Amino acid sequence: NAGVTQTPKFQVLKTGQSMTLQCAQDMNHNSMYWYRQDPGMGLRLIYYSASEGTTDKGEVPNGYNVSRLNKREFSLRLESAAPSQTSVYFCASSERWRGGASYQPQHFGDGTRLSIL
Amino acid sequence: SQQGEEDPQALSIQEGENATMNCSYKTSINNLQWYRQNSGRGLVHLILIRSNEREKHSGRLRVTLDTSKKSSSLLITASRAADTASYFCATDGFTTPGSARQLTFGSGTQLTVLP
Numbered sequence: 496n497a498g499v500t501q502t503p504k505f506q507v508l509k510t511g512q513s514m515t516l517q518c519a520q521d522m523n524h525n526s527m528y529w530y531r532q533d534p535g536m537g538l539r540l541i542y543y544s545a546s547e548g549t550t551d552k553g554e555v556p557n558g559y560n561v562s563r564l565n566k567r568e569f570s571l572r573l574e575s576a577a578p579s580q581t582s583v584y585f586c587a588s589s590e591r592w593r594g595g596a597s598y599q600p601q602h603f604g605d606g607t608r609l610s611i612l
Numbered sequence: 613s614q615q616g617e618e619d620p621q622a623l624s625i626q627e628g629e630n631a632t633m634n635c636s637y638k639t640s641i642n643n644l645q646w647y648r649q650n651s652g653r654g655l656v657h658l659i660l661i662r663s664n665e666r667e668k669h670s671g672r673l674r675v676t677l678d679t680s681k682k683s684s685s686l687l688i689t690a691s692r693a694a695d696t697a698s699y700f701c702a703t704d705g706f707t708t709p710g711s712a713r714q715l716t717f718g719s720g721t722q723l724t725v726l727p
Contacts, residue, residue, distance in 0.1 A: 499654070530717075535621075537700060537717040538655070553714070585654055600645065601715060603654030 497521050499604035501586050507610045508576045516571040516607050518586030525591040527569035528553075528601065529561060531582040538585065544569055546591060576611045583608050618701060618721040626726050631688045633721040635701030636681075642704045644677055645715070646686050649698045658686075658699075691725045698722050 502517045520527065525546045530538040530553075540553030542561040550561050558580060560572045569588075573580060584607045590599035619634045635644070643662045647655040661668045661677045661684065668675045674687040688695055702715040 535719055537719040539717075540714060543714065554716075587654075600657035600660065601655075603656070605652070605654045 499586055499588055499602055501584075501604035501607050503607060504605070505608045507612065508573075509612055510577060512576050512611075513572070513574050514576065515573075516584055516586075516609075517568070518570065518604060519568045520586075520588040520602070521567065522588060522602060523566070524588035524599075524602070525566070526589045527563065528587040528589075529559075529569070529571045530585045530587065531555065531580075532585060532606070533582050541571065541584075578611050581609060581611045618699070618718045620721060621719070622722045622724070624724040624726065625691060627691060627693055629691055631691050631695070631723055631725070633686045633699050633723070635684045635686070635718055637684075637701070637703045637716075637718075638682065639703075641679075644675075644684050645702045645704065646673075646675060646684075647700045647702060647717075649700065649720070651697070655700065688723075691723075693725050693727045696723060696725045 499520045508514055528543040529541040531541055532538050539555050541555055541559050542550055542553055544550045544563040547563055547566045550563055562570045585603050587601040587603045589601045617636050623631055625631050641663055643660055645660045646658045648658055649655045659670045659673055659675050661675045663679055666677060672689045677684045698720045700720045701718045704715055
């Protein structure tokens with residue numbers, strides 16, 4: 496029962512380098528999300544994908560791009576890393592809301608700890 | 613911007629005691645959820661309370677919601693060392709069927725349960 500898998504778990508980058516964070520879920524969920532978690536700030540939504548083929552900006556999208564590769568995979572790319580992007584990044588997935596009283600919670604991976612020097 | 617703000621930021625209690633955490637939010641919500649995060653791990657969903665509910669129970673968890681005060685509380689009864697974690701409230705605004713649910717998280721309460 497893998498759930499949501501994120502790779503890598505840790506990464507150190509130099510300012511200006513680029514990298515892609517990978518996320519895959521095996522729960523057949525339609526919706527996927529990328530968050531960042533900074534000390535004392537809780538989680539903030541970067542981008543989300545309601546379903547395969549769609550992506551939308553969240554609260555803090557600047558400096559990031561995303562790709563919904565297929566239903567299982569949702570990647571986050573930093574094109575030119577900056578020290579302000581040092582954070583822990585979490586990917587999550589959930590089923591799409593079908594209306595009414597139905598609800599499905601978000602399921603989270605264990606995060607990628609990213610340091611940018 | 614943070615929708616939910618937890619209080620206190622940190623709480624330390626003895627095993628067997630009850631722990632109460634509070635969450636305040638700013639705008640109208642569809643429902644409010646609580647998540648737990650163990651050190652170095654992702655968040656795990658604990659319980660959801662809808663805007664038309666006032667109280668909900670799940671095992672040792674009790675959640676209340678006061679929409680007039682825009683606040684919620686999470687009570688963990690008979691706490692255990694394994695309950696040591698950060699607890700986050702998350703508010704869920706109104707959206708349309710077929711859309712992704714966007715949660716807005718608070719800054720969390722760090723609970724330490726001493727054996």
